[in-house]
Amino acid sequence: MKTKEKIIITATIVLLLLIVNYGRLDEVDITRADTLNVAIKKLEPLHQLPAKPGPSDWLASHEEDGQSFDVYINSRPIRPTIKRNKLYVIPLGTFDKRASEIIAESAIFMGKYYQIPVVMMKTESLDHVPDYAQRINPNSGMEQLLSTWVLDKFLKPQLPDDALAMIAFTSIDLWPGKGWNYVFGQASLRERVGVWSIARNGDPNIDEKSYALCLSRTLKTATHETGHMLSITHCTAWSCNMAGSNSLEESDRHPLYLCPECVAKVCWSTRSGLGKRYAELLSFTQKNSLSESTDFYKRAINILEN
Numbered sequence: 565m566k567t568k569e570k571i572i573i574t575a576t577i578v579l580l581l582l583i584v585n586y587g588r589l590d591e592v593d594i595t596r597a598d599t600l601n602v603a604i605k606k607l608e609p610l611h612q613l614p615a616k617p618g619p620s621d622w623l624a625s626h627e628e629d630g631q632s633f634d635v636y637i638n639s640r641p642i643r644p645t646i647k648r649n650k651l652y653v654i655p656l657g658t659f660d661k662r663a664s665e666i667i668a669e670s671a672i673f674m675g676k677y678y679q680i681p682v683v684m685m686k687t688e689s690l691d692h693v694p695d696y697a698q699r700i701n702p703n704s705g706m707e708q709l710l711s712t713w714v715l716d717k718f719l720k721p722q723l724p725d726d727a728l729a730m731i732a733f734t735s736i737d738l739w740p741g742k743g744w745n746y747v748f749g750q751a752s753l754r755e756r757v758g759v760w761s762i763a764r765n766g767d768p769n770i771d772e773k774s775y776a777l778c779l780s781r782t783l784k785t786a787t788h789e790t791g792h793m794l795s796i797t798h799c800t801a802w803s804c805n806m807a808g809s810n811s812l813e814e815s816d817r818h819p820l821y822l823c824p825e826c827v828a829k830v831c832w833s834t835r836s837g838l839g840k841r842y843a844e845l846l847s848f849t850q851k852n853s854l855s856e857s858t859d860f861y862k863r864a865i866n867i868l869e870n
């Protein structure tokens with residue numbers, strides 16, 4: 565056999581081996597998945613099956629099969645890497661004192677929820693938004709910002725190299741373009757940018773209850789959408805923060821915490837410890853009087869320790 569043919573055959577074999585091994589899980593990932601599969605079974609008794617969807621709920625109009633932990637880890641999801649391992653958060657617009665507190669708390673919570681460092685950036689004004697990217701909604705009369713402008717023209721040009729994702733929180737409502745009324749948020753999963761608004765989460769200034777509701781809604785949207793950015797799709801297996809919502813009312817019915825399958829996806833993806841994550845979230849929810857989550861994390865920690 566000629567040298568040139570030998571080189572071609574060797575190169576072909578190497579290429580085939582690379583293709584076969586591409587996407588295979590390494591030993592550490594497999595061991596981590598095995599450990600998490602044991603935890604899933606332990607946690608299941610704490611969780612409820614999803615309620616049957618009503619006629620205007622998400623699953624009544626969207627055909628979704630869900631995504632098991634095994635399906636997730638074999639889907640080559642987006643994960644933090646040595647190079648891209650931070651979440652950047654930018655407040656965009658004008659926020660009063662209470663709303664600013666909610667954004668700051670949301671950034672802290674996202675870091676604990678995903679066990680990823682968060683970089684809080686300084687608030688940017690809406691002064692530089694071009695005319696085509698803002699409007700008054702003809703139905704609601706609400707001031708709105710074009711979500712695609714935020715993603716493409718505001719976030720993408722300043723996306724840091726070490727960002728797993730960069731997320732803008734806006735004080736005003738969003739719409740994604742012609743034919744749309746509004747959206748709560750929008751994310752470009754492959755391009756690592758996302759935007760969500762707090763405008764429909766209620767006025768946090770009325771009393772402590774209204775503050776807690778606005779905080780809980782903002783945390784829920786922030787963590788649900790960040791989950792999508794880690795390639796986690798909608799959950800249909802359990803009552804879960806990763807379940808789809810057609811409305812604020814439906815989203816209010818979902819818990820802020822994750823079901824056993826989805827929490828396993830997060831811990832596997834971010835290579836983080838389940839117990840450490842739960843302990844950090846418990847401390848946050850206790851401090852912020854989020855009673856449903858506090859009760860859940862206490863029971864989860866207890867069940868994992870026994």
Ligand SMILES: [Zn+2]
Pocket residue numbers: 788792798807808809
């Ligand atoms: Zn979603």
Ligand SMILES: [Zn+2]
Pocket residue numbers: 799800801802803804805806807822823824825826827
């Ligand atoms: Zn789930």
